[in-house]
Amino acid sequence: MESREFVHMVRDLLDAEPDVRERAADEVTDRLSAYSPVQASALATLLSAAAVCEKETVVLEAELHAIIELMSTGHVMPDHVSQLCEIRLEELPQTLREYVTDLLEG
Structure with a gap:
């Protein structure tokens, strides 16, 4: 992916609008x-940090799903998504708890 596209995607992932x-x-x-492998791992790291701060359940689900898909590329390691351990599982719906647990377990 070209740098311009990558930066645009990152900006959208961090936009104020859900x-x-x-x-x-x-x-x-x-x-x-x-x-590229570096872009995949960078996106996963960014998405994990964003997921920790996310207040909108539907957005959080999309972020977690994107992380799972990025992990399937083989370029994302558990360390890239370790920030997810900051999410308070008890505050999430059951389906999202399972997403987070699966991601943290690798």
Whole structure:
């Protein structure tokens, strides 16, 4: 992926509007083969940090799904998503708890 596209994606993942963040997380999964190994790991790290701060359940689900898909590329290691341990599982719906637990277990 070209740098310009990558930076645009990162900006959208961090946008103030939940709809933009959700759409950007969904787009991450649509372009898995376009990322270099470094871009894939960087996106996973960014998405994990964003997930820790995310207040919107639907956006959090999209972020977690994107991380799972990025991990399937083989370029993302458990250390890249270790920030997820900061999420308070008891505050999440059961399905999202399972996402986080699966990601942390590798």
